[in-house]
Amino acid sequence: MTNSQTLQFSVQSLDGSARAGKLTFRNAEGPRKDALHGGADSDTSCITILTPVFMPVGTQATVKAIAQPDLVEIGYQLILGNTYHLYLRPGSDLIDGFGGIHKFMAWPHAVLTDSGGYQAFSLSDNVKLTDEGVKFRSHLDGSEHYFTPANTMRIEREIGADIIMPIDDCAPFPADDKRLKESLVRTHRWLAECKTAWLRDPRHQSLFGISQGGINPGLRADSAKAVADLELPGYAIGGLSVGEPLEHFVPALGSAIEHLPKDKPRYVMGVGSIPELINGVELGVDMFDCVLPTRNARNGQVFTSYGKVNLRNEKHARSAEPIDPLCGCKVCKTYALGYIRHLHKQGEILGLMLSTYHNLYFMFHFMRQMREAITARQFAAFKQKWLPLFS
Numbered sequence: 361m362t363n364s365q366t367l368q369f370s371v372q373s374l375d376g377s378a379r380a381g382k383l384t385f386r387n388a389e390g391p392r393k394d395a396l397h398g399g400a401d402s403d404t405s406c407i408t409i410l411t412p413v414f415m416p417v418g419t420q421a422t423v424k425a426i427a428q429p430d431l432v433e434i435g436y437q438l439i440l441g442n443t444y445h446l447y448l449r450p451g452s453d454l455i456d457g458f459g460g461i462h463k464f465m466a467w468p469h470a471v472l473t474d475s476g477g478y479q480a481f482s483l484s485d486n487v488k489l490t491d492e493g494v495k496f497r498s499h500l501d502g503s504e505h506y507f508t509p510a511n512t513m514r515i516e517r518e519i520g521a522d523i524i525m526p527i528d529d530c531a532p533f534p535a536d537d538k539r540l541k542e543s544l545v546r547t548h549r550w551l552a553e554c555k556t557a558w559l560r561d562p563r564h565q566s567l568f569g570i571s572q573g574g575i576n577p578g579l580r581a582d583s584a585k586a587v588a589d590l591e592l593p594g595y596a597i598g599g600l601s602v603g604e605p606l607e608h609f610v611p612a613l614g615s616a617i618e619h620l621p622k623d624k625p626r627y628v629m630g631v632g633s634i635p636e637l638i639n640g641v642e643l644g645v646d647m648f649d650c651v652l653p654t655r656n657a658r659n660g661q662v663f664t665s666y667g668k669v670n671l672r673n674e675k676h677a678r679s680a681e682p683i684d685p686l687c688g689c690k691v692c693k694t695y696a697l698g699y700i701r702h703l704h705k706q707g708e709i710l711g712l713m714l715s716t717y718h719n720l721y722f723m724f725h726f727m728r729q730m731r732e733a734i735t736a737r738q739f740a741a742f743k744q745k746w747l748p749l750f751s
């Protein structure tokens with residue numbers, strides 16, 4: 361049995377290829393007000409997310425330096441969890457014992473988990489890639505593990521996110537065409553195996569396909585076609601934003617999108633710099649995730665309506681102004697830039713919390729403004745205004 365009714369997507373308006381859409385989760389595990397507020401609510405089984413959407417990354421079942429009610433307060437309804445990390449610690453079976461990740465972390469909305477393949481390659485020791493899967497040693501204690509398509513689907517079922525990603529072979533950048541072709545064969549084969557394993561027990565979960573192809577537009581097109589043939593609830597473009605310049609990012613992404621179905625959500629994995637977001641939305645991407653706004657915030661770099669600001673800069677020491685006078689967030693309404701700078705300079709935890717809240721608030725409203733620009737058919741003007749501030 362398929363659960364194609366669980367996730368629904370519709371495009372509401374178009375400006376060129378840029379699209380404003382609506383992602384609706386039905387019978388999802390995520391939208392449970394009782395996770396935060398106690399008590400059942402009969403109207404909590406449906407959640408609607410306006411796209412384009414940015415998903416904050418909650419690697420260890422926590423978006424670093426911000427609590428769940430603050431994410432809800434900003435407006436976030438969909439966050440990411442990392443399968444590799446959650447599988448190793450605390451263990452997907454332990455999360456299953458809590459009734460899934462939503463209950464475990466008291467998150468009342470939707471969650472997406474990646475497959476863990478990317479981290480298995482990049483973080484673990486003694487990685488061995490075969491046609492069957494990825495063998496690796498934990499970066500924590502050296503223990504041996506094996507991610508196969510069937511395994512990752514089982515682990516992601518235990519974690520219990522609403523959108524689950526298949527294991528894929530993400531070739532490093534730069535990679536030659538031989539390596540990229542090899543990655544396509546493996547990625548497509550693993551996706552078909554993931555689909556079979558997912559359909560055995562789909563529950564509330566929706567499996568997305570991942571296409572690869574590096575910065576080769578022809579291979580990007582081939583991969584998108586092959587993945588689209590599998591008729592899944594949504595489609596991702598992986599292996600971008602891995603160090604390639606924007607002039608390669610745009611044509612590679614464009615080639616993939618051209619061959620993905622128009623009526624399904626499109627997700628570019630690990631992408632979240634402002635120029636990539638603007639270009640991605642312009643090409644027709646609906647979903648993004650990235651550690652950038654939260655990691656930058658912890659390093660003292662904040663996004664504002666006048667570009668990036670380094671909080672630690674000496675020139676802000678006596679500033680009684682907010683981080684961004686045009687920002688409506690509670691941090692900007694309450695605290696002076698000079699005070700937040702002081703917290704960062706002293707390594708105070710509150711400094712990380714305040715700058716993280718501001719950056720995630722900025723990102724949420726930046727995406728909302730892109731959506732409004734699409735609806736008003738003003739996306740070109742939006743791009744012209746914002747791109748120079750972050751280039």
Ligand SMILES: [Zn+2]
Binds near residue numbers: 690692693721
């Ligand atoms: Zn703010």
